[in-house]
């Protein structure tokens with residue numbers, strides 16, 4: 001067989017191998033084998049020097065032609081394989097954008113926190129500052145500064161958990177009144193604050209009482225504040241939280257730190273004032289305590305009660321939530337049953 005025939009066989013076999021290769025790695029091995037220094041073309045070319053001189057150019061150029069054919073076939077096959085690989089990947093990673101997404105369960109603020117947020121939002125809008133204070137409080141701020149000296153009988157209504165004789169779990173957010181009054185600089189303007197937080201009492205748990213619950217304290221002190229301001233403020237709040245159809249009623253009451261003092265009722269959510277079992281046939285439901293700040297509270301905190309006065313209130317968001325959503329047992333809020341809590345989802349989960 002002539003050298004030219006050898007080269008032709010190399011080409012035919014080479015093209016066959018190239019076309020049969022199924023991946024880029026084996027194609028590269030074929031390329032190295034065919035075109036490399038130790039490959040069949042190189043060794044065939046070594047035989048050229050054995051040929052007569054006049055034959056050499058023809059065989060030489062034939063060998064180059066074969067090398068070009070093989071190189072071209074390798075490039076083409078490489079493109080084919082690369083395309084096939086890409087198409088396979090595209091098919092495997094195809095995303096069907098019309099498929100519905102997998103929903104991830106999302107948390108939400110607790111229903112009582114939702115009520116607190118609504119109250120805070122409203123008062124922020126009316127220019128109040130929002131302050132928080134310690135839950136572990138001193139007897140001094142929780143009682144004495146609120147005009148409840150030691151042995152005052154009204155302390156009985158707010159028995160609590162004591163850490164020492166002088167340190168206790170606060171029974172109300174009212175100590176924040178004294179703490180804020182002591183710090184406020186009235187030359188810079190009136191004092192308007194609300195203070196949400198957790199309070200504790202040695203109350204026996206029942207459908208409307210918990211030993212740990214929430215309060216939001218409100219305090220406004222300036223010159224010429226009247227009870228009409230208090231009523232207007234509470235009416236605005238009732239409308240915001242419960243809706244426009246609700247009214248508020250102030251009923252005389254007693255707190256040592258306000259004078260006069262009132263219990264605040266709002267229209268019964270269940271009968272809208274007609275009278276039903278929920279409101280004990282009065283048409284009203286009690287939601288908070290309030291009043292005009294007692295001069296003793298102002299004076300003890302270093303504020304001149306002859307010049308300044310104002311109102312304070314303390315509301316229970318737990319009771320607000322019960323009223324707003326018709327929940328008849330306060331303890332349901334603390335059981336952490338998501339089936340119960342999801343009923344109050346704003347996202348509808």
Ligand code: FA5
Pocket residue numbers: 171172173174201203208209210211212213214215255258286287288289290291312313314315316317318319320330
């Ligand atoms: C007070 O705690 C006063 N500090 C409120 C106040 C502030 C009056 C400023 C005047 C001026 P009272 O004990 O009524 O008041 O509690 C206020 C509200 O907290 C109640 O109307 C009720 O909504 C809620 N509350 C009281 N005890 C409990 C309890 N054990 N569980 C759940 N909520 C309660």
